Amino acid sequence: MMTSxxxxxxxxxxxxxxxxxxxIDESLRLPANGSISMNLDGVYTETSVEFRDDLAEDRxxxxxxxxxxxxxxxxxxxxxxxRKLAQNQPxxxxxxxxxxxxxxxxxxxxxxxxxxxxxxxxxxxxxxxxLTERELSSIARLGSGSASRSVPGGFVEWHVGATHxxxxxxxxxxxxxxxxxxxxxIVSRAHKATGSTEGHAxxxxxxxxxxxxAHAPERLARCKRAILDRDFEALAEVVELDSNIMHGxxxxxxxxxxxxxxETIGIMHLVRQLRTAGLAVCYTIDAGPNVHCLCAPNAVxxxxxxxxxxxxILEVREAKxxxxxxxxx
Ligand code: DP6
Numbered sequence: 001m002m003t004s005x006x007x008x009x010x011x012x013x014x015x016x017x018x019x020x021x022x023x024i025d026e027s028l029r030l031p032a033n034g035s036i037s038m039n040l041d042g043v044y045t046e047t048s049v050e051f052r053d054d055l056a057e058d059r060x061x062x063x064x065x066x067x068x069x070x071x072x073x074x075x076x077x078x079x080x081x082x083r084k085l086a087q088n089q090p091x092x093x094x095x096x097x098x099x100x101x102x103x104x105x106x107x108x109x110x111x112x113x114x115x116x117x118x119x120x121x122x123x124x125x126x127x128x129x130x131l132t133e134r135e136l137s138s139i140a141r142l143g144s145g146s147a148s149r150s151v152p153g154g155f156v157e158w159h160v161g162a163t164h165x166x167x168x169x170x171x172x173x174x175x176x177x178x179x180x181x182x183x184x185x186i187v188s189r190a191h192k193a194t195g196s197t198e199g200h201a202x203x204x205x206x207x208x209x210x211x212x213x214a215h216a217p218e219r220l221a222r223c224k225r226a227i228l229d230r231d232f233e234a235l236a237e238v239v240e241l242d243s244n245i246m247h248g249x250x251x252x253x254x255x256x257x258x259x260x261x262x263e264t265i266g267i268m269h270l271v272r273q274l275r276t277a278g279l280a281v282c283y284t285i286d287a288g289p290n291v292h293c294l295c296a297p298n299a300v301x302x303x304x305x306x307x308x309x310x311x312x313i314l315e316v317r318e319a320k321x322x323x324x325x326x327x328x329x
Contacts, residue, residue, distance in 0.1 A: 005090045006050035007125035008329035011117035011150045012039040012322035013103075015182050015292050017227075017239045017284060018220045019246045020145050020158065022203030022213070029145045030167050032203065033216035034160045036223050037149045040182055041175065041322035045114035047099040048329070049079075049122040055094035062099045062115075078116065078143040079123055086127040095123070103317070104189070112196070116143030117150035117325045125327050133324070137168040145200070153324030155227050157220070175321035178230050181300045183281075183293040184317040185307045187263035194257050196287045199250065206253040212245050219245075232296045236275060236282035239294065243284040250287070261289040263312035270310060279303060 014037040022032035058076040060067040067075065075097060083091045097119065101111055120140040124131050131139070133152055141148035142164075149156045152171040155178075161167025194202075203209050219242050226235035250257040264285065271283045271293055280296030281303045295303050300318070307316050 002052060002054045004050050004052040004093075005126045005128070006048060006329075007122045007327060008046060008048040009118045009121035009125065009325055010044050010046045010328050011114045011121065011147075011325035012041060013043045013045075013111065013114040014039045014146060014149050014156065014322075015284065015294075015319075016146065016149070016286070017235070017294070018216070018223045018242050019284075019286075021200065021246045021249060022209055023145070023200050026201060028164055028167075029141050030162070030164075031145055031158065031160055032209070032213045034220050035146075035149070035158045036220060036227070037146070037156050037158075038180060038182070039150060039153060039156065039175070039322035039324075040319035043103050043114070043317075043319050043322070045099055045101050045111065045118045046328065047097065047115070047118035047122045049119065049126045050096045051090040051093040051123075051126055052096060053089075053093050055096065058094045058097065060097035060099065063101060067097075074143070075119065078119060081139055081142055082120070082123045082127055082129065085124075085129055085131075088128060090127050095126075112144035113146040113150045116140050116147030119143065120147070121151070121325045121327060134168045134170065135165075136325075137170070138164055141167060141169075146196075151325050154321055157224065171324070172224060173227060175323055177321070178227065179297045179320055181295045181297065182319045183295060183300065183304055183307060184319070185267050185291045185293060185310075185313055186315040186317065187261055187267070187291070187312055188289045189314065192259070192288045194287070199257060199287050202253040202255070202257065203249055206249040208245075208252055209249050212249055215245075232280040232282075235294075236280070239282050239284050247285065257287075259285070259288050261312075263310070264289045264291055266310055266312070267291040267293070267307065270306060274299075274303060274306060
C-alpha cells in the first residue's frame, strides 16, 4: 500500500518598490541589496505537495501541464533543502507537486515569487516541519529571491543578510495599512527573452551596479518611510527612481538587456503626465515590458481608463495589498 503525506498552500505574488537585482552569492541567492515589496491580493499560486513512498523521482505539473528538464530540477533541488531538514521518513520520499496560478502565465506578474513561496510552505507542512515565518522566508529565497517576500504579508522588507539564515523577509506594515492599488498594464504576453535568474548573474557586468548597490540603503529607507507615512509623492519619486536605476543596470550590462517596448515608454510618459496633473500614480517595471502602475486609493478610477485608452494595451489587471502565504489544506 502506498503511504504519503500531503499539504496545500497558497501564496500571493508581489511587486517590488525597491528592486532586487544581482546576488553576492548566486547559489544561496544572497542579494546585493535589500528590497521592499507589496504582496498582490488575489494574484496567487496554489500548490500541493505530496511526499510518497512509491515514487522514484519527483513529479510536478503547473496549470495541469507536466514540468520537465531544468524547471523540474529547480523544484527538486528546492524540495531537497526541505527534505534535508526533515528527520522523518517522508524526508526520504520523492514528491508529487501540483501547482496552479490563478493568473495566466505571461500576464506580466511574476510567478516564481508566489510559486516558490507556496511550494516552500506546502512542502514544509507536508513534512511536518515547524518553521518560523522567518525560516520559511529564507528557504523560499533559495528557490527564487523574490519568493522570500511572498511568505510574510502586506508590505515587506527583505534584509540582505550575510548568511542563509540572516537573509529573510519580514512584514513592516499589514495589508490594510494603505490601500495602494497595482494596475498592471499588460502590453505583451510573450515569454521574456532573458529570465531574472540569468539577469541577476549579469548585473555585475554593468559598470553602474556598484553605484546602484551603494545607494540602495538610502532608497530603501526613503521608500519604507514613505509607505509608513502613506506619503504618495515621496513614494512615487523613489519607486520610479529605483525602477529606472535597475533598468539602467540591465541596459548597460554585457550583454545589455532592454526589456522595454514602445508601449512601455508610452505608459511611463502617461503616468508622469497624470501625476503632474495631480493624480497619485507612479510606475515600476520588472524584467519585462509590462508596467505596474501604483495608485493611491483615490486615483484608481481615473487612471484605469486612461491606461486602457493607450494604443497597444492588452489588459489592465488590478491588485491591492495581499496577506501572507497560508496553508489551505
Ligand atoms: C526584476 O526573484 O524572479 O522582479 O531569484 O532568479 O528567481 P530569481 O529572481 P527573481 O527576481 C526578481 C527581479 C525583479 C525585481 C524584484 O522583484 O525585486
